[in-house]
Amino acid sequence: MSESVIASQRGIDVAALQRVHFDRDAPLLEVDDLHVEFHTRDGTAKAVNGVSFTLHEGETLGILGESGCGKSVTAQAIMGILDIPPARVAGGKILFRGVDLQKMEEKTRRHIRANKIAMIFQDALSALNPVFTVGWQLGEIYRKHTEASRSQAKAKAVELLDLVGIPAAKERVNSFPHQFSGGMRQRVMIAMALALEPDIIIADEPTTALDVTVQAQVMKLLSDLQQDYRMGLILITHDMAVMADVADKICVMYAGNAVEQADVHQIYSRPAHPYSKGLLESIPRVDMKGQELAAIKGLPPVLVDPPPGCPFHPRCTFARERCQEEKPELYDVPGDRRSACFFWEEVISS
């Protein structure tokens, strides 16, 4: 149980957010040098190791990486829902409209969630509480963040379900999560995130568990709504294809580090980091039919005990001696992009 949760206050404090002075001109979200550590029996794992990025209104930021690379931990750190302990934000800033969320009181920050930043989880079946109806779970947001009554909350829930395209919303509002299909459930999750019309939605692998056709529908719904509400969207996924469709800019993460940040077109056409390159090459392509797929060899490192130097070097085809001794910083690469590789030029040109 997170200490913060226990320590937090009860009751509705709707006015809490009005007392915070948000800077309308500041970017929607700025993450600056974020460090998150996990304390485990085997030692301290650096799950997020100096990640920075900025998100503007109406923009979609994609965070790309294999499982265990720190994508979800970054998202949870932004939401402030990490399990503390074992997790701990070891450093860095998370600024929402110029306000440092870390310094905010928990009872205020609680209202940031859902009101300003909402999150969509990957497996809607387990992310929805199995013992309450979806209407109840949607309505709860209104009841606890506004002073809506039960019946008002329920009416709102029906509206929301309607909005995300669930047929017969009036009846379905009384159903339990397990009575929905996977796609419908994910729509419920999206509805939940949209409830209070937040400024930012963080979607953590929102379509991983779905069929390809449903995947497309859900992604379309998400990006349409984003356009309508002009929200910022952080899309976390390991799926390069989904990313290519939706994202404006991409942050590639590897072993807790941001290894490349760039515009979506740049990454897909000319990756500046061997890892991004590897990811791209492992996508099967029709025009390369008959050739062997280039999988990245090896496994991601153990976070408690990362290799010295560049964390990617044991798997890297470009690795030299230097990579084993020195950890590359994020180098600015022409075209407003960054790469954490000593030999980024070589990578781009290869």
Added chain:
Amino acid sequence: MTDPHSLEGILSKGEPGGSEPGPAAKERSRSLTADAIYELVRNPVFWVAGTLVVIVLTMAVVPGLWANQDPNVSAECDIQLAQRSPSWDRPFGYTTQGCSMWGAVVYGTRNSVFVAIAGTAAIAVIAITLGVIAGFYGRWIDSVLSRITDIFFGLPFILGAIILLTILTTRTVWTISAVITVFLWPQMTRIMRGATIATKQRDFVDAARAVGASNFRIIRKHIIPNSLAPVIVIGTINLGQLIAIESTLTFLGIGFQPPTVSWGLLIQAGAGPALGGTTHLLWIPCAFVVIATLSFILLGDVLRDALDPRMR
């Protein structure tokens, strides 16, 4: 989940899903067994409980190692010393029959522990057999076996045991173990069935089937080894509980009978005098039952913690 130690709930819920915490990668790199051993050797409770279990077991097998006065030999007892309180040269005092209390509890270990081991073993064999058959073959076999399990589950243990044990004229370790088995097999069978169903759905079973392995081979090579962990854990805890159950039955007068030496009999004999003030007749055998039960339960508990990564 009728049993506090039941792993049913834990097992039937599948793999931990959802989040991807940092250290996950590390866990993958170590096998479950190695991990469990690593966990165990670093747990002081394991060493304490393990040592006690070893002591209890040696008392059961070679009581002569621990005490030199065997209450089964009448010449070792002197009725004139009956109920004597603990003193310097006899720190555990004397029993109601004038035997050394220490000798009596040490020599009484065998019966209690034997019933526990025999009962647990029999329960395990039945549970593995029926649980695997029901879980693996499913369909009507499962339905029939499950209903039979339910029927036995429908008789509360003590009530059933009371009826059955009063029928039996002679109550030996064998008959008592048998009665315990008759009423306690359903719980572990259910667990085994659940574990089998969970294992059956795993990929390696499909793989084995795909390469043409026979059902028997799949059960032997895949299902049983992969479902055994809960049986080991619950078996260990059961050992402790059966010690408690044996002494309860004996205390109720439907377990062992004198002149057999057993903890339950010592407690039964001591309960009355203890009300009158001769308390060592009560608390010494009670302490033995509790310590033995506790050490098996604790051992099972740490085993479970070690074998079940989800509880870490």
Added chain:
Amino acid sequence: MRTMKPLRFAAIGAAFALVVAACGGGDEGDGGDDGADGGASGGSYITHVSEPEQLAPSPMCYESECGAIWSMIGEPMVSVDFESGELVFDGLLESIETEDNTVFTLTIKDGWTFHNGDPVDADALIRGWTWTQNEQNAADTAGFLGKLEGAGEANPSGLEKIDDLTVEVALSGAFVEFPKMLSFRPAFQPQAEECLQDTEACNEQPIGIGPYMMDGPWQHNQAINLVRYEDYAGEAPAEADSIQFKIEESLVNAFRDFSAGNIDLLRTTDPTVYPQAEGQYADQMIQEDQTRFTYMSFPMFEDYYKNPDLRRGISLAIDRQAIIDNVLNGIYEPSTDIVPPAMPGSRDDACEYCTFDPEQAKQLFEQGGGSEGDELTLFFNADAGHEGWVEAVGRQLAQNLGITFKLRPLPWDQYTNFIEEQKFTGPFRLGWSIDYPSPENFIRPLVDSNGDSNYGGYSNEELDGFLSQGDQQDSTDGAYEFYHQAGDVALDEMPLIPLWTGLSTIIPGDNVSNVRYDPATDDPAFGEVTVN
């Protein structure tokens, strides 16, 4: 679990019957007058019973709990002085006359009434006895009228009404102790017509003739309340205005309730709490020899036990006093006779082989065919608190004779089955308690060739002869002479080992006095108790 069970239930199991007789000669005086002329001291007190099996009709009562109730709501025909062994006509009967000890003429005192107002006359007596002995009624005490001529039939020929207050009773053979037998209350009560017409209703609220009557129906598992019967015509004392018999689940409970002041008179102290009781109430406790004893019988149908020397050896190997002191809380006395010391006609030193002499024991044991390493199995009925001492006996046999032993506790129903089918393969425990105050009552049933309770299968013509000669004497003293000779044969041959006799453990509370142990009922004399 011992504490759960009313200890007294064991009495049924152990074939303990109760004899109920009013107090003997010396005690009848003042108390009796008080009861008769209403000079009672008044007040009320609470004592306890376990839930009885059944209360009425009284012939169904052959256990201690309903016996306690009948000791107050019933009336004995006659009673017996325990000192002299003589009949005392302080009960319902005016006189008993006989010439041949076969036909007896009974005369009832005039003026007696049942608690419902009906007169007690010859019809009532015949009605009661007929019911008792009628096989169809399955009365637990039917055996007491087994010697009646035509016993078992609906209308036995042995009962004849002479006039309103006179009955002639004919037995199938001479029996000098028959009048004493009449002191046993439940079997011989006259019965009200109302009771026999609806025995179920009567069971809920029995109709007696004694100094106390039921105060409302039997409150199952709670209480049985008695109140003094104002039209009582007898002499038995009834000091208190009312007595409540609180129904206790166990004797341990009763003791707890007594300690907490909820009970005024504790009838018996449970052995398990005895040490505590002794510490707290040593001064108050009334400890008198009880009219019962415990013995181990040999299976004479087993070859191994046929040699008397072996049996003598086994008896001599038991240190009775050590077991009493260390296992039985010291509330017993070693037996010196086959008849308990409180009984008329008992003797202090009749039993030669009841002492402890390990050397002679071993010698006789081996002389009788036993040898070291033999395995003896001791049988006893389980769950009646016998485990401890039987094991101690076994251990002493093992120590002193070099044998090994096994214990076979059996539930009572299996025990009776073993008894009937003679399945015992080793010594088995039994107890016997008084039905009526005659030594014959302890000898004939246990060791006569045809004894009802001669479960060992012992048979000795000489002994049988002494008994029947005794029966035919016309005086008590004359009869005792032969009964003693019969006892001597038994004590020499040792078909059973007399072990010990219990002591009563009555504890009167602070607010009652005048409490006395009555050997005839094996209970306090409830009517004499005065409330302070």
Added chain:
Amino acid sequence: MGRYLIRRLLQFIPVLLGALFLLHYMTVVGIQISGDPVRALFGDNPPPESVLAAMRADYGLDNPCLDRRFDPCVAMFVERLGQYATGDFGIDLRQGRPITEHLGERFPTTMRLALIAVVFETVLGIALGVLAGLRKDRFVDNLVRASTVLLIAFPVFIIGTLIQVYVGVKLGNWIRGQDSMPDWFGQMFTVTYSADYPWLSLILPGLVLGAFSLAAIARLTRTSVIENLRADYVRTAKAKGMPGTRVVGVHTLRNSLIPVVTYIGFDIGNLMAGAVVTEGIFGVPGIGQFVFQGTQNKDAGIVVGTVTILVLVYLIFNLVVDLLYAVLDPRIRYD
């Protein structure tokens, strides 16, 4: 829900019949092996055979199948079922009163005892479990875990006997000896049941009876809370900005209590078994003691009748619990 209900009821019937038959068979074999219970009632002085035969007929024990060892006596079973259906559970052999009448007298006492035990184990058990679960691996958690394991290792009869000796006698006598203490206070530490204090004198036995389940519930709640705290939907609730108390009190606890409620329901079986021991030790005139006395006295009427009713109660309770489970957990309901 409807289909679930019907399926559950259909499963209930064979289980019920099976359990009743098992019970019947055990008692029948008991009579076949150890002999006639009617005969045993009379001890040493058997009445004539004609009387015994009449009694056997009265109690339905005259069936010749009772003479054949291990004969299941199916006809007798069918006859018995018919009697059960009319509410006739037989009579005891000693007093000849209907078993139902006995139980009617004893039921309130056992009910009070069980109620005290259930309230005690539930309230304290859940509280301790939640506390330990929330403070996993902290001092409170370790304390709760250690003490519950210890409690589980204590058989009920040992706790009962020890408490009777040390609390009931030693402490209780001291308290009762204090003039300043009111009488009712001393009754809370009573050694045996007292009809004058039908609740107070059951507190100590009730605590003893509930001790094992208290430990079990605390551990079950703890495990369940820990498991649910890391469930995805708890994270969702946090992401929805729910206050911590609500995350724990509504989202976590509601789910965590499903197995606990189930356990408490099934625990009725434990309580009945435990009552045999507890009521025995503390002399509580309840149903448990009745069963045990019946066994000791070899009163087949009591044992068969009472245990049958208890098994019925237990099975019906299980059914209710299963249905309750469906109410609590919608995933089951709509399967």
